[in-house]
Amino acid sequence: MESLRHFCLWLNDTSPATALRESLWAFPVVETIHVLAITLLAGSIAILDLRLLGVLLRGTRVTVVARQVLPVVWTGFAILTASGLLLFAAEAAKSYTNPAFRLKLLLLVLAGLNPLVYYRTVYRRIDQWNACPKTPLAARIAGGASLTLWAAIIAAGRATAYFN
Amino acid sequence: MHLLALFQWLSHSPVGHYMQKSTWAFAVAETIHLLALAALGGSLLIVSLRTLGVLRQIGGAELAAELLPVTIVSLAAITISGVLMLSEESLKCYYSPAFRAKMAALAIAVAVSVPVHLAQAQRSDEELPWWVPVGAAVSLLAWLSVAVAGRTVGFL
Numbered sequence: 001m002e003s004l005r006h007f008c009l010w011l012n013d014t015s016p017a018t019a020l021r022e023s024l025w026a027f028p029v030v031e032t033i034h035v036l037a038i039t040l041l042a043g044s045i046a047i048l049d050l051r052l053l054g055v056l057l058r059g060t061r062v063t064v065v066a067r068q069v070l071p072v073v074w075t076g077f078a079i080l081t082a083s084g085l086l087l088f089a090a091e092a093a094k095s096y097t098n099p100a101f102r103l104k105l106l107l108l109v110l111a112g113l114n115p116l117v118y119y120r121t122v123y124r125r126i127d128q129w130n131a132c133p134k135t136p137l138a139a140r141i142a143g144g145a146s147l148t149l150w151a152a153i154i155a156a157g158r159a160t161a162y163f164n
Numbered sequence: 165m166h167l168l169a170l171f172q173w174l175s176h177s178p179v180g181h182y183m184q185k186s187t188w189a190f191a192v193a194e195t196i197h198l199l200a201l202a203a204l205g206g207s208l209l210i211v212s213l214r215t216l217g218v219l220r221q222i223g224g225a226e227l228a229a230e231l232l233p234v235t236i237v238s239l240a241a242i243t244i245s246g247v248l249m250l251s252e253e254s255l256k257c258y259y260s261p262a263f264r265a266k267m268a269a270l271a272i273a274v275a276v277s278v279p280v281h282l283a284q285a286q287r288s289d290e291e292l293p294w295w296v297p298v299g300a301a302v303s304l305l306a307w308l309s310v311a312v313a314g315r316t317v318g319f320l
Contacts, residue, residue: 032315036205036308038198043206047231057230060222068221069210154202155195162191 005096012093020090027090034083038157040076042150044069052143058133063126091164100163104156111149118142171254174247183252193248200242201311207234208277208307212300215284215292224292228284235281262320266313273306 011017020026050056051065088095095101122129122138129136135143174180183189211228213219250257257263280299283292 028315028319032312035198035201035315036311038202039205039209039311042202043204044210046203046206047210047234050234056234057222057226060226060230064221068214068219068227071219072206072210072213150202151199154198158195158198159191 008092008096011089012091014089017089017092020086027087030083030086034080034087037076037079037083038154040072041080042076042154044072044076045150046147048073049143049147052135052139053147054134054140061130062135062139063130094164095160098160098163100156100159104153104160107149107153107156111146111153114142114145114149168258171258174251175254177251179248180251180254183248190249190252193245197242197245197249200238200245203234203238204242205307205311207231207238208281208303211235211281211284212304215280215297215300217297224284224289225287228281229286232281232285257317260317260320262313262316266310266317269306269309269313273303273310276306277303 012021020030047056047069048062048065051058051060051062057065118139122136122142125136129139175184183193210219211231214222214224214227276299280296280303283296284300287293287296
């Protein structure tokens with residue numbers, strides 16, 4: 001982990017990262033964009049998660065709900081990644097040791113693995129349950145995991161500022 | 165009652181005292197506020213984009229009706245957590261230009277989005293009056309202003 005620590009220290013001291021950290025307006029603006037883009041990703045994926053859990057839109061096919069929300073989810077993902085990388089670069093040295101930030105990264109890995117497992121397992125049989133109001137257990141687990149993980153990621157992200 | 169008196173009353177209420185004394189209550193309320201923002205913003209955005217003709221996979225009325233509970237529950241959660249946060253620092257908020265701007269934008273956002281959301285849930289695409297798509301766009305802009313002003317309250 002020593003090389004990772006060195007990378008964070010190097011990134012922290014690059015001139016763009018320093019400029020962003022010391023800026024009066026740029027940092028709060030990037031932070032505001034990051035917070036607002038949560039709505040695009042987490043708020044939209046939650047609708048698909050609630051369909052997988054059999055709570056909402058029970059009369060609509062799962063694949064149709066996915067097509068309705070996923071473009072918004074991916075837009076949010078792009079904005080969150082870009083603004084998140086900028087914020088991380090500006091505070092790379094502090095972030096490296098921040099326990100809330102480390103937890104957030106771990107949760108992000110889990111949130112990324114969840115759909116990979118979902119699409120490789122229960123989604124392969126989607127034709128059998130696409131229109132069913134009550135989805136298979138594996139699909140409900142995927143929806144519940146996504147809802148829980150994204151909520152925890154938001155909470156860990158908020159906590160990151162408290163540990164700084 | 166003068167508005168300032170209301171803010172002073174909130175600050176001196178048992179809830180205000182609890183929020184001011186507690187170490188974690190503000191952080192918890194802030195996190196709930198953020199989670200509710202994600203849910204509220206997501207449901208309003210998906211319904212409004214549908215009304216504006218972007219992403220038309222699901223019928224507009226069905227989508228709006230199904231997401232109405234998400235909108236109502238997240239609106240309740242964001243209001244309650246917001247009042248809790250306000251009670252901790254109500255006088256600071258009373259004099260904060262960002263907070264005043266946020267409340268003005270909030271009044272517009274609620275006044276516009278409630279009738280728009282209800283109309284979206286009750287009528288099919290062909291029956292939608294002209295003011296519904298206009299209202300959907302105004303509502304999105306107003307909610308965006310509420311969120312930006314809200315973030316600014318923390319900075320000032």
